[in-house]
Each structure stands twice: as structure tokens, then as C-alpha cells.
Amino acid sequence: MHWHGNAAAGIAMALSLLAALPAASAEAPIRIGSPYATSTLDPMRSAAAGNIETFGQLYSRLLRRGADGALEPGLAVSWDISADGTVVTLKLRDANFSDGSPISAADVAFSLLRVRDDAESAYAAPLQQLKEARAEGDKTVVLTLKHPFAPFLGNLEVFNAGIVSKADVEKRGKDAFTKDPVTSGPYMVGEWRPNDRLILKPNPNYWRVGYPKNAGAELIEVPDANTRVSMMLSGELDAARDIPWSRVSEIQAREGLTLPLEPSTVIYMTLLNEMKPPFDDIKVRQAAAHALDAPAIAKAMTLGHAKRATTTLPAVDYHAADYPGIDYDPAKAKALLAESNYKGEELVILASSSGDNDKLSVLIQAQWTAVGIKSKIEKVDRGVWWERIPAGDYHASASWWYNETLDPDLAVRWALCGSCGSKSFYTGYNNKHVDEMTEAAARELDKAKRAELYREIQATTTTEVSQIPLFYAPYANAYSDRIKGLGMNPMLQWSLEETTVAGE
Amino acid sequence: MMSLPLASTRRQLEPGTFEIIAGTAIILAWVILALAAPLFSGADPNSIDLSGLLQPPSADHFFGTDHLGRDVFTRVLHAARIDVWMGIAGVMPPLLVGATIGLVSGYAGGATDAVMMRLVDITVAFPFFVLVIAIVGILGPGLFNYFVALALVGWVSYARLVRAEVLVLKNKEFVAAAQALGYPPSIIMARHVLPNTLSSLLVYATTDAVLVLLAGASLGFLGLGVQPPTPEWGAMIADGQPYVVDAWWICFFPGLAAMSLGFGFILTSDGLSRVLGR
């Protein structure tokens, strides 16, 4: 018993000592909690959400996005596009890597070609149209394209087009990115504790003089949503990603915290496997779409914080916002089913256990049952989900995706184009006309004509139900008043370098 | 305190009976509630009402509604069908296997003991989550496979527990006497050793049953356990987790149900262990 008393007294004493310590000082780093992990520091090696957020802090691209979302000069001060649209010449500014060495045209060519060609490159799609990248002297880069390509400048701003040091990568090989990569962005790595946190410290050689406007940041992995909320409420975080919808109003009402619901390119939808019955039949797909009350689903899933989705594309440029979408019409769904090949077999709804997907699956199952589509839910972890979806081992799956840039080209190639490699997000949806329009829209330099093409792509794929669009979810990121100027743009990039800490 | 008599309860009549009756009554009550769930609440446990999300408890919805507008009261009752069974089926196979291994291992000693205990080491050290993804991958997701996973791992605690008891028991006079009289080991184990381990076995098994009821929820994210939307207390608790502050009733009532069933198990075992202990 004595031991107990002593321990209690000891703990109490320790606590009073700790309580006397000052709360987070102005010099303390900005702490950001996110469920999305940083799993690599090499910008070409992953296209997963957490890494996309990190790459933006470590590597500058040739172009950057301003606060209004418009493309601005980044490492390139200016650029010139040839009359036929196939040669882009960029002038680099005088800028240095974090190790003090100059960023040269050779580094730029190396970084871009690496993304296009390296076997370990996760996402070469944005640079597929790049035929040749050539350094002309130290400060001029000449990029030759296979054909005119409207989204190209935007694609130079995509997360994996960050510039890395050619000399360092060639010298250290893979080890260049395991601990302390040479960076070109606002920050460099203070310490990386994989599976826990990434500590960022300002890059003294960053080309934007006067930035970052803070002493550093910690990107902390906090997988549990309630824990992130508790940490925000107790002041252990300055910002948090993905606050659950059920806690949004609580955070918004709390003094010292804000939750602005920022626009994103996230779309929630339902994949229908068109490579096998019954969803190979367009009537069954249309029935399945008319059976879903998308506005009610959006409201129930996000407690009214999201807008229903009206087309198969998320809120990117050229989004046909006035398109009416697929209406909720159970009677029509039943009629379509009666005309179709569906004979009441039980379908598998594959639900990934991450996020809200299982909840969404339950809603879809119930609304399908009401019109006579029978189904059972199989809940699996992401690893199994990503094995079964590409293999076509499912009938339907509720999920979500986002686009990493505002131009719709990459989104269309990923989710709607049958011949672009991912078989329309592994649904097997394949419409030759859509594929042709995809190529035509990418080559079309006239904005009005592009808009017309993308509108037709959206209309066709929505009518043919390549996927069932459900809702567009904004980011629910929470911010503390201790920091000013932090936000996330639709490309998953934090404005961390602009952020100031109150009292500094 | 140290000078208080140890056996002060000996004068009580039939100790343990009250616990057995009370505990069994709770379990039986849940069995009846489960079987008669449609009588108590006519609603479909999976019926969704998007116009009535997150309603607090009221006369219409005794336990409120959940994030999909489903009636929590109805779901709690229907879930009992799975959970009562889960508490029993999840514990019995590991108990039987573990007790047998512990008994043999402890009594035989030597090489048998060493081999069996190393098997225990392998099982304890084996990462449960690896087993779970393998089972889901090979056998598929679902409730039955949850029991398989439990059985493959759960026997260890019983084996260590029984073995430790046996190590103490086998040095006791009555065992030595039986050995001297020439009884074969199987008889000695069954008649003299096993009955003396039963009380701690039962005590642990009921504790284990409670853990089994709640563990299903924490494995749901790997696809093991009941599949949505089937009502099950553990899964309901997990579903309600994001709403635990705003809509406490989604987690609270299934939690209370699990606690009351657990209480029934524990009372029964306390009573049984007393009756058997003499």
C-alpha cells in the first residue's frame, strides 16, 4: 500500500511540474494531424494521399498554384510555347537546392524523365505526352511533346513533377530519399520517423525569399478520427485532416478553432463491374442508378455538408455543373430491371474498411433491395480491395477518388477511358467514342471547344452509367487560431509556407 | 484484517446457488429476448430511415436511432441472436483444446511438456492480425471464420492456466496416493486433477466470453466478424464510435447489452465454481 501512495504522490508531483511548463510556445512547430501516412520521401515513388501532401512541402515544381488556384511561375520564371503547341521552352530562376547547389536545367530534365521512365515511378501518366526533355545551358529547359497537349503546363504542377537533385540521386541512389533528401521546396527533413511523424524544418535556400513564414512543422500520423478531434480540442494539434462529419459542428462551435469546409476534387461514387453480368447490361446499370436517392445519401453520409454529384467527374475545370444528373426514380428502376437480363441473383458489394465505405454500402444495399436488386456486403481491408477491384472480382463497390490537378484530362483517363490503362477505374466501361473525345480534348487548345468535348464526355458516361455519381465532399480540415494562413487547395497541397504562428 | 477467519461463509446454505440462478436467469432472458425479438419490436432491424437520423431515445425509439436512422432498440434485440451464441461458441472450442493440452502437458512433464509449451510460445508470439488477414483471404470474411481465428489463438491462455494448476496439484497428497494405488494417469487426470482446475477455468472462460463479445468490433476493419448490416453488439459499438459524443446512445445501448450478458456469464461461473470447488 505504501508503494502505491508514493507512486501516486510521485505522479502528482510530476504532473504539477509539467503543468508549470508553458503551453506551446510561439517557436513550437506547426503540428498537423492526418490519417494519411508519409511512406516515402521520393516524389516519383508514390501517388497515395499522404505522400502527395508531403511532396509539396519538400519539392518545388516548375509552376505553382497561387491562392486563387491559377498557375504561377515556380522554379520557371517564364515559359514559351511554340506555335504548333509541341515545344515548351522554360526559363529557370536562380534558385538553389537545400544543400546550396544550384538548381539547373539538367536537374529539371532529370526529374521529369525519371517520373516518365523509371520502373519505380508510381504515376507516369501526367508526363506520357513528353517526348523529350533537354537542358539548354544551365537555365533553359526545352520540353518537346508528342503532340499538342492542353493540360501540359498544369501537369508540370502535379505533385510528382517536383525537382530533385540529379547529382545527389546519382550519388546516393535509393538512399537519397530514405532519411534526408536534398530538397527544392520550402522545407527540408528535420527528422523522419516513419509510421509516426515527419518533422519539417525551413529550407534556408528556398527560392521564395522570406518563406516559409514559420519555424517548421510536424506532419503527424493519427489514424483514429476521434483522436484527431480530441487532439484538436486539447491543443495538441494546430490542424487536422478529415474531421468526421458528426464532429464538424462541435469543432466549428468551439472557441479557438475553425473548420471552413474547403473545396476539394473528391467524388464519392459506386463502381459497377461491367466485365461480367449483370452490370454488363446497360439497363441494369441505369436501374441501379435510378434506384439510388443521391441527394438523400449525400445528406445522410455527410450530415448535409456535401453536394450531390451530378456527373461522373469531380469538381475539376470544365465540370458540367448544370448537368441535371441521374434522377431518383424507383419506378423507372423497376421497369428497367424488368426489361433487363437481371434475374434476381445476389450481387457482391465490396466494401473497403477504410473510411465510410461500409456505411455507404449499407445505404446502397437498402435502396437496391427496394427495387429488387439483391446483394450482400463483403467488408475487406484496403489490401484485399486493391487486389479484387483490378482483378474484376466484384459486382459493385462504393468508394471515392480525387483528381490531383484541376485539369480534367487525368481524371477522365483514370476513371472514364476504357483504353487508357486503368479500364475506367477497373469497371471495364469501354466506349470508343469517349476514348476518342478524351484524346481530342487533350489536343484541343481552344477552351470553348474543350469545354464542349468534356461536357459530352460527362453526358455520355453519366447516361451510360460508367459509375454512379453520389456526392462531392469538401475537405473537413480543422484549424487552430494559434496559426494563421493554413489551408489546403483542391490539389491536396497545404499553404504551409504562408502560415504564421500567432505571437511571432 | 489478516486475523479475520477465512471460511466465514461456511455456515451459509448452499453457497453459489443464488449466483447460478441469477446468472442463468440473465442469460435465459437474453435468449428469450433474442428469440422473441420480433414480438417486442415489430420493426426490421435493418430498415433505414434517412429522415430520422441520430434521434435521441424517445417513446417511438426507446434507444434512439443510429446514423442511418435504424432503430437501436430493435437492433440490440436482434443482435442478441448472434451475440449469445458468440459468447458460447467463441469460448468453448479454445477452452476444450486448451484445457486438454494444459492437462496433458502439465501432468506428463518432460519432453511432451517442452514440445507443447513451445507450441504455446509460437501461438502467443504469432501476430494475430497476420492470422486474421490470412483467414479472411483464404476462408473469406464472415462470422464463422472469426470463431476459427479465435480457436486458433484462444486456446493458449487455457493451456497455460491449466498447466500451472496441474503443476501444483500433481504434488498434492491425493494425487500421490492415487499413483501409489496404481491408477493409470488418464484416470488420475480425469478424476483428481481436472475437477480441481475447473473453477479457475470457468472463471477465466466467462471473462474470455466478455472479451470475445467485444473483440469482434476491433477486428471488423480487417473484414472478420459479422458483415454489415447484420446487427451485432460489437459491430454496432464500432459503427457508433464516430458519434460517441453527439449521439451517445448508438454505442451505449449495445455496450450495456454486452455488459449485462457478460454479467450473466460471470455470475453463473462464480456460482458454478463454488459448487464445484467443494
Add this chain to the structure above:
Amino acid sequence: MPFLFALGQRLLQLIPVLIGISVVSFLLVQLSPGDPIRLLLGDRATAEAVAQLREQYGFDRPLIVQYFSYVSNVLQGDLGRSIRYQLPVESLILDFLPPTLFLIGYVVAISVPTTVVLAIVSARCRDRWPDHLIRAAAILGMTIPVFWLALMMSRLFGVELGWFPVSGYGDGFVGHLHHLFLPAISTSTWLIPLLLRNLRAALINESESDYVTASRSKGLGEGYIFRRHVLVNSVLPTLNLLGVMIAFLIGSSVVVEIIYAVPGLGTLMVSAVLGRDYYVIQGLTLFYAIATVIVTLTIDILSAMIDPRVKL
């Protein structure tokens, strides 16, 4: 000397244990669906990129070949590199080990004395109010879902009262004590009842056994009987249970680690399993095996010290 001999014997027995565990876990992980490369590269990676990288990592070779090349690396002291992080597995494990060990030590330091005191009080006051109170509290502690308790405590003591941090591991010994207080209490809440009920039952069982009655009839004092006979004989099963629980906790204190965002082995294992990071899973498995054998051996040695009739 017998201890040293037993230790040597155990270490020899460790070899088949390690082989057994490594083979089974290697096969299970590799046969499970889910591809580390796909998860690593992200959603939009093309099938060609995935296939190419699989080949580069050698995942397309026959399993048996992969296993032997893994084992031969391990024998040279190389546990491999994390597929996700490109870092040596042993350095990852060592980074995540301290919080888990500290937490377990903390839990044991809270649970064991509490259990012993409460069990003795409960057994000796059997069927009177202290016993009823303790047993009711034990049932409550056991049946409360851990995550719920953890959430409520972080809300009350962390957010509302601000006494304890709701996350992390802290700096320095005092910092660890402070940060891990809520996680340790949350874990102890289910561990204490588990041990307590076991010990109480054993205590009561022993106090009613024939030889205790005999001792009592010889006129020996209750306190003496209790210390010399009852406690000694009762404590062994509970000690064994504690051993199993500690071994489980090393790898499975996941819920608590995740809710309190403690960077421990449990979180590492879950993310490695979800990311199919084969070599990290393998390395952790081997580490668990060694830790389990050490814990078991310690428990067995303690058992032999408490009751000399128990042979190692």
C-alpha cells in the same frame, strides 16, 4: 546452476520456435491477398508499373526461393528493408519498441500491486460488502469496451480538465509517465479484473482445501497459513496468466496505442499488415517470438522460485 541449465535448454528450444513461426508467418502473409507494391504506389499506378516493381523485389519468384533467400539474409543479421520505407527493419522496430515497453511496464506496475491487494481483500472479506464492491467493479472494468473508456478518459482528463495529454509518448521519464498515464489506466482497467478474478478464485479455493483446514486445526495462525500456504499456491496460475497477457500486450495493445496515438509496436504492426510490408511483419514476428520466450522463461523461473516443487 539449474537455472543456467534451464536457460540454455530454453535457448536451444528457441530455435525450432523461431523456425516454426517464421515459416508459418511467411507463408500466411505471402499467401494472403493484397499486394505491397500496389498499396505503395498508390491508386493510380498502372498494372505494368506494379508488375515491374514486383519483379524487381523478387516477389514473382517461387515462395520457397523467397523464403530461403530471406532466411539466409536473417542468418547474416539482415532482417531486410521495409518495402514501404526503404529503411532497415531492425531500426524501425527499435524506434517503436520503447513506447510499448514503457507502456507494458507501466501497466504491470499499476496492475500487479492493485490486483494482489484487491484479490486478498476480496477473498478474505468474501461475501461481505468489500468483496461485493470489488467484484462489481471488476465486472464493470471488464465489460466496458476499451475504446469507449479510452475515448471518454481522453475527453474528460485531456480535453475538459487538461490534466493529461491525449496523445504521444512525451520526452524524458516524467514525460513518458505523463503521456502514457491514460493509456496505461485504460489497459489496466481490463487487465486487473482478469487477473483479480483468477487470483481471488484461487485464494478461496486454496483457503478451503484440506491441508489448510488441517493446518488450522493444528492451531496455526490465519495470517501465517495465508502467507505460507494459501498465497504461494494461489499465485502461480495468476502469474502464468499475467505472462500470457504481457506477451499478448507486446504485440496487441493496438486499440489503446491507436486511440492515444502512441508510436508503439502495435501501431507499427497494424500499418505493416495493412500495407503488406512483408519484411516488417516478418521482423516483428521474430521479435515477438523472442520476447515471448523471454517472458515465459521469466515467469517459469519466478514460479520455481515461489514454489520449489515446480520444475523448469
